[in-house]
Amino acid sequence: MPKVFFITGAGSGIGRVTARYLLERGYRVFLTDYNTAFLDDTCTKHLPSALSPEFQSNFKWALMDTTNHAQVVDAIKKCANEFGSIDVLINNAGINSQYMRAGIRMDQVPTSDFEHVLQVNLVGTYRVSQQAIPYLAKSPGGGVIVNLSSCRATQQGKHGEAYTASKAGIEGLTMAMSVSLGPDIRVHAISPGMVDVRSERDESALPDVNTIREDLSRDFQSEYAPQWGAGKSQALHDAHPVGRIGKGDDVARWIEFLSVTEAGFTTGGTYLVDGGYSKTLVYPN
Template sequence: MSTVFFITGAGSGIGRVLARELLLKGYRVFLTDYNNAFLEDTCVAHLPSVVSCDKHVNFQWVQMNVCDAEQITKAIAQCVQAFGSIDVLSQYMRAGVRMDQVPTSDFEKIISVNLIGTYRVSQAAIPYLEQSPGGGVIVNMSSCRATQQSKHGEAYAASKAGIEGLSMSMAVSLGPKIRVHVVSPGMVDVRCERNESLLPDVQTLRADLNRDFQSEYAPAWGAGKSDALSEAHPVGRIGRGEDIARWVEFLGVLEGGFTTGGTYLVDGGYSKVLSYPS
């Protein structure tokens, strides 16, 4: 039987691209997201339209909030009941106001979702990942913002840097039965991976700390982005969701079993460009 991926944040964005690409390659996928409308749109409308009918049995889904331990336990159990195992756990979990003007509760909420949520889901999945024949794999999602900053992103940066430290420790603690990796995306345009009709107004989006900071919608990849933005990347373009999906597949299935504890920066080389104000 094919590898089973359990994906958090699969209702939109990178998580949705990841689920689609894995299904197209024949893997089995269990999708979760706290936003049930986005998740249902992905699983009822989007995936059946792009995945062949014979592969529809390869995915299941359930709403899950990574801050709710009971929901996590139930989702893990449903995945195992549906597919018999979990082989790879892929976890994908804002900023703009100076930190002295942000309530500490907002900081704590972001940490709870991105960092503690990663910990919670990993805890629940460990017993099943240990039973995976080739060794279980956890692929956590960080961000270039763990090491590169713009103003007023303290909570997001702390949560992502925390994920990298947590993952290194997990790699040491959980080996040899489980390997742990981190993928750290740069600028990845996934605005088209949302159903526009499901989005609330922009102000509501900006106030919702459970959503990622890139809240606008575009009908196609790269729409409205400047040529200068692409040219600033050594590879000549900004990222696609598929770029991240390839790394998750590689680390989860193809890597070969001799890598763990690493963070892989997937940013088109942008972080390597020396840039001073003109």
């Protein structure tokens, strides 16, 4: 039987690209997201129209917030009941801080915001993994966990403390999990760079910074679609040694490789998928 993938944050962005990519290759996929509108659009409109009839029954879905223990437990059980197993967990769900987007320095940011980002991104990865482990351990040939980090774990602009801490934590967590869960489960992290997935979201852009600053408690991330890879300028493409910014499929291919193709002798590592951008030395003009 084709492997079963459980994906968090699958309603938009890299998660949605990956779900479609895997389904097109005959795998079975269980999609989850905390955003009802994104998940509904992906599972009732986008995938049915994008997939061949032969793959239409290969996906199921459930609303799931990675900070909600009961929802996580229910979604994992639903996936196992629907497909009979879970072979691969993709911990993709993640949020960023509204304060970062608004350019606000950390001494003016409530600690609760920092804690919330870590709860979703880092603790959420831990929580979902906990519930999936008993099923992954039974997967023939060994289960696989792929955690989505970010180039921001090691590179940073201003005001990204919460997001960076969460992603650096994911890379450390991946290493620790690989030692604890082997040999039954292999654990990997992927660190994407600039990836343009605007076409995978319902909306086109966040509001401007002044609008965000007017209501920092509002969840703009759920209402709007951040412009990942914002500005498809030739200069941005040229700044990457490979000659372009990333696409969602670039990440999805790595997920498939680490989950299926890789021969079983790799675990605990973080794989940078950034078109070589982090390897360039650039000084201000």
